[in-house]
Amino acid sequence: MATHTRDDGFHEIQLNGKQLVFLFMAATVVSVVIFLCGVLVGRGVRAERGGPGADAPLGVAAETTPQQLPPAAAPTPPGSDPTAAQPPPTVDDLSYFNRLQQSNQPAEQLKTAGKTATAPPIKVQSQKMGDGIWFVAGGSHNSMVVEFPTYITVIEGPLGEGRSLAVIAEAKRLVPNKPIKYLINTHSHFDHSGGVRTYVAEGATIITQEINVPFYQKAWAAPRTLAPDNLSKGAKEANFLPVKEKYVLSEGNQTIEIFHENGSMHNAGMLIVYFPKEKILEEADDYTPDLPELAAPGGIRPPVFMANLMKQIQTLKLDVATVAPMHGIVVPFSDLQKAASSGKG
């Protein structure tokens, strides 16, 4: 009896040949309509994005200093191209901190970002570390400004021209009326060397490990057509001061020692800078201390980087009290020691 009932139910949903053909044709028509709707919607989005000047060079933003930024709510004159009037985000917009700060942005705002958003000003925060020594932070990458009796030395020109212009302005504010004579480049990775060209245009000599010199000479001699920067506009020749193992900058009572970090697994041409009087060690990418509320940008680094840095400190007999890292915050040397002994950094 039970078997018979189930059998009836099965027969009820059986279709004859004509019905099957009709269903097949109906499904085909519906699919074609959905496909055509999709094509139309897709075209609409492209038309909205396009228009004259949509392929304007990306260099617009790179040349914009914080002071020159248009106001956020500036209306676009009719007929003009909104993408040209509102520069695309600079490299610094994509920095660790800016992205964190923008993480609460509602999705609706993000959809129209291309039309309404402007690049936020590049943040620069200086911290005095000694006589004529400043740690310049405020973004994902740090620099240092060092005052000598007749000139300024900047350590690290990271990211790109926007960041460099902001750090140069800060250096000139901290130390008025002195030229930036040297830029010390810790290593050639793009995020640590992207802003070095601006210092060449500024007239600074680039201090870098000797293996980097041919690379920079070749890279900077290439035509720069997409995003012209100060160097490509000024066509200045770069001056280098190549460091083999050690170089000392000294004038009056300011002295800094620049060392090649031998055996670095992060970059073969890595430089570290030691301030003998203040016992400060500047380093990049070997040790990145966590910020109190945030983990270090780029996450945990292989312990071998820290181990090699510790080995160098011992070999060179550096008496370090404070670490000035090119990512993260200034910390006592004991933090690096702790991190190195636990293998977490």
Ligand SMILES: [Zn+2]
């Ligand atoms: Zn690196």
